[in-house]
Amino acid sequence: MNNQNTPLDGEFSELDNGWPESYAWAIEQMPCPAYCCSPNGTLVHVNAAAKRIWGDACPLLEDMRWDGFETLRSLDGELLDKTASPAAQAAAGQSPCPTELLAVCRDGQPRRIVVHAKPVFHADGAVVGALCCLTDISEQRRLQERERDAAHAREEFLAMLAHELRNPLAPIMSIAGLLQRANKDPGVAKMAGVVQRQTKQLARFIADLLDASRVDCVHTLPVEPRRCTKHEIVNLSLDAVETLVRSRNQRLIVEVDNPDAELCCDPERVAQALGNVLCNASAFTPDGEEICLRVYIEGNVLRAEVIDCGAGIAAEDLQHIFEPFERRALAPGRAPVGAGLGLTIAKGVCEAHGGSIFVRSAGPGMGTTVSMALPVAVCAA
Template identity: 35%
Template sequence: MLRSRPEAPRPPVRPGVTERRERLEEQRRSMVGDVAHELRSPLTNIRSWLEAAQDGPTPTDDRLLALLLDEAVLLQHVIDDLRDLAAADAGRLTLHREPVRAADVLDRVAAAHRGTAERAGVRLDRHDVGDTGELYADPLRLQQIVGNLVGNAVRHTPSGGRVALSARREGRATLLQVADTEAGIAAEDLPHVFDRFWRADKSRTRQTGGSGLGLSIARQLAEAHGGSVTARSTVGRGSVFTVRLPHEHPGRSAGEG
């Protein structure tokens, strides 16, 4: 008669490992739910408008086509943001670094967002402190970082408010700042502003224009450059988001072209 070999003792689980696994699993479930919500709303709108047009009462005119295009663009925006986050999480975020002037990046971002700001009644300003010099960075990703911050600021600044873009050197780093006025973020909410799909005002939805991922992506891209993004805010006075990037080349990584 064969006797079964005694089962080898399992290594003890280190304190905190179980809690960390449970927290990661909860974050994964929450992420899946958030993604489903973000994708469901535009898809529901597209389907209902197309069904109404098929049934006859809704005319297939320029207005309907514009609505469908807006929803399709939003879907593409959410999907692109999710792709960037997945690449960052997997360490596959590709950076193509080259010498780039911080002031030029801010100028391009300001030009790209000025129309949206004007339609929202928000003044968009640009100013620098001294010569900001050059960074060794991916210019497109750098524009994406600042663009996400500016887009967020414009959406949350009431009409008549102001958003300012500025740059300055500080020691061995360059600081890019996006400051807005009026609204501000409560102290208890500030630690969560870079969380994925997080919104301070739970009544705010994707209709505010964002995917809920822009600030998370800005942080991931800044960290991929060896830098950081931080936020400070005072309710009723506004917020300041600061991107800090090193001047030196941090070393060629596997994800760089």
């Protein structure tokens, strides 16, 4: 509807009720529920769509109705006096904002509606009533509520699953560590080391699964900012990838300016994000090739870049790269690793710190650059 209070000129004749005939004609042509009411609430013009949504033909001459619903309530459930409805406000010359309400139709059916109401002015400037249009958003809200309920149920299930899976991991890791330290047989110690590493990997995967569920449910990942240094974050992130890089005979070049620069962030979370990116780079880079990590500060922004010469990513796949469980790149001659959650979690960590993450690639076989930017640097006074 036009927001300007522009009176109609004489292209249409005036009806007996004082309304321009053009309104009756226009309302009948509108596909959405629409109606007009006089300053005292009498329904003057009602189109077929309005009658359908109300659930019955509403008497046009009944005063103080303002609409054809049995009742209107605010979103908190409070009963709304019809004389304070958007239609009544518009009929008094006001221009209320579109208002979402809970309505009960004449057949008892509940609906969620948005009422758009504007005053109608005569050529002489007098208010002759209100023009109202209705948008039925019942199905939209129902689907949104179902989606929220499903997301909540999924998060609760994953949290329970993560808890139940973590419980037996702690004693397994402890026993494996004890066997590795106490047993003099090199073969047993080696196997205990394998058990310990694989158990740590499983624990990391469980944590990633839970974190990814939070990000996918549009929750912010929990972070606990504190004072730390770049050196601390880089060392934590390298712990996650060193074994992989060594097993693939890859070369990891680390360039860090001013490693003792002070930051205010959650170092474990930032290291988790950076470690995920490094693990991805290792997974998609051929054995024996080079990966570069650059960490530096610009103003109050901590920047980290991971550059590899690996599998690369097709242009059409870049927009999906942060979606959970997506594996858009394939490392030649290497089985897929991980669950496709690393970059999803990295994005969640960056956004939880008010930062961002970007991925660039010239295409398949051309390598990938992942850039993180987090406004967490503590500027020197």
